[in-house]
Amino acid sequence: MRKSTGAEYGRLLNLVYIISDMVIFLSFLYTLYIPDSLGATHIPIKLIGASQMAKPDRNTFQNRLNEMMNSIRQNILKGVYKPGDFLPAETALADQFLLSKNSVRLVLEKLVDDGLILKIPRVGTQVASRPQQTVVRFGVYPSLYEEANIGQLIARFQEEHPHIRIEPLKLPYFQAESVKQLLQSGIVDVITLNHIDYAHFRENDNLHVLEHYPEPQEVYPFLNDLFATEEGTVAVRPFIFSPVILCYNKEHFRQRRLFEPDSSWDWHDLRDALTKVSSPDRFGLFFHLSSYTRWPIFFLQNRAEFRRDENGRLSIEDPDMLGLLRFIRELIHEDGLFPLVMSFGEHDAEKLFKQQKVSVILTTYYRLNQLIDADFPFDIAQLPKSRTHDTQLLTTGIAVGSMSARKDEARCFADYLLSEPSQSFIRRHSFSLPANKWITESAQPELPNKPARLELHRELIPHYATQDRLKLTFDEIQLLGGCLGQYFSRLVDEDGLIRLFNKQLKP
Known part of the structure; x- marks a missing residue:
């Protein structure tokens, strides 16, 4: 049997709806005048109450069709109706879902097309044997x-x-x-x-x-x-x-009478704000230092690229390209600005932020989902700029x-x-x-506590960058991330970082 297309299904729905209108109207006329059994003129009878005669609107009608469709489908999939079982009679289904028999048949035809049931003439509607999954x-x-x-x-x-x-x-x-x-x-x-x-x-x-x-x-x-x-x-x-973005606690900024971050901010502006917003019971900033989706930003914003000599050893073309990396290292060691003394995992920034233990985090649209039920106002902003306003695209x-x-x-x-x-x-x-x-x-998220600047991502498109621009291989990216642990701990300087990196490179 040829399967119905979506358009045909829609036309059938409209036809059923029109027929239903006609049936209801004729029923209404019939209730006004009923022929006398003795052949006398029609006898007017009491009008039926409006609540009993009210015709369901189109949305209600569609909802009833969907309810019947989903109910039977779920009962079959969950095993309430097993293969070989017969569904209730069409009249029983019509009563159960407040539909006409024609509407019930329409739903059953769709379930036949889906392979869930079989129509057996003069017998009934049987649940089909389910093909092996x-x-x-x-x-x-x-x-x-x-x-x-x-x-x-x-x-x-x-x-x-x-x-x-x-x-x-x-x-x-x-x-x-x-x-x-x-x-x-x-x-x-x-x-x-x-x-x-x-x-x-x-x-x-x-x-x-x-x-x-x-x-x-x-x-x-x-x-x-x-x-x-x-x-x-x-x-x-x-x-x-998602791009990497800044997320901040609006109340913390308001309490200190500070302006919220905007696209004009550089990293010095952010540091100034962090020194004022931090307090004995909360830090200013947090992000996962060794994350492959965070530290490359400090290279990308300064247009840093690695060059390779004839022996395969890597170097930075301009030492000033590591300026932002150096700034971040000094920032995280400033007292009260960054929680260095504790060991955190990849996704702990959002947990600390949600607990209001930190005022600003580097995060993504992905990780904002951790904050859907936050009980305080927060918003997002573009990352502060260095040589460029670039951010990492994930x-x-x-x-x-x-x-x-x-x-x-x-x-x-x-x-x-x-x-x-x-x-x-x-x-x-x-x-x-x-x-x-x-x-x-x-479309828009249908969520509470939605950041006011949620559509910021559209403004950031010209600034999207990936780690490809560093001209490092996948393995070298992983290796450099490991070496940065010693750099951020102040065990090596920029030259020492590059030496350590080259020392660990495979020949």
Whole structure:
């Protein structure tokens, strides 16, 4: 049987609605005059009360259709109705959901098209045998459960595609070699991949383990550029993104009668404010010093680039390019400005900020989701400037493994995550920024305590930069991050940092 298209389904709904109007109107006329059993003229009877005769509006009618559809679908998927069971009669369903029999039949036809039920003439409606589910293994960064509501998206996908079961597997961060091996062995079918891990795939000629796609036109072009291949395709399709931003406690600034950060601020302006906003029971600033998504900013804002000599040793072209790095090191050692004495993890900045133990943090739109239920006002601002106003751009995409044995189902799931409904769901229910430009710029988060400058990301687009500009490999980025621990601890100076870096480089 040919399946109904969405347009046909809509036309059928309108037709049913018109028929329902006619039936209600004729019923109304019939209740006014009932033929006398003796053939006399029609006898007027008492009008039925308005509350009994009120016709449901179009929204109510659509809601009842949806309620019936979702109720039967969920009962089948949860096993309340098992394969071979018969659904209640159409008249019983009509009474239960306050619909006409024609409307009930319309819903049942849709469930037949979905393969969930069978219509047996003169017998009834039977729950169909469910085809064996195909399991798609999804390698996912754990933070995406909060940053992109990935758990809810998986549930919504499985509801619409009951023949596919998604099995999430936790992916490690910044361990691209391990992720590649999972793909090569066919252990995972679909993965999330950030731009930093993607750089490792590209540098080691491992893009063949990923399916390639034409550049998606609905995505911000600068995101496609991050995952572009030499053939003009993308090996990873952008999913969500964020610049690194400043987030500050508005009450702390107000208490000290301080102006809030704006785009004219440089790092000296920020330090001046931090000295005034900090107090014995709170620090001024915090961010994770060794994070690959934070420290590169202090190189990028000063246009620092590494150059390589004939022996492969690295150096900075201009020592002044490390000026901002030196400034940050001195700032974090100023008394009361930065919590150096404690050991913190990657995501503790937002926890301290939420506890109002720190007034300003370097964060991302991803991590703002930690603050959805904060009980104080906060806002965001552009990072202070040095030589430039650049900030680090972070992005995560969706990739399908080229060696997957379940490629059709894997593509179906990947397409769903990147679809407008899924991107809209992320936009409405989180602070994260979907890669779909239309969704990000036309929809708004439906969340409390929304920062006033939440749309700041649009102003920052000319200042987006990535660690690629440092001209370091993925492995060198990791190595330099480790060396910076000694630099920030004042165990080495700038020259010592470069010497330490070169000493640890593999020949």
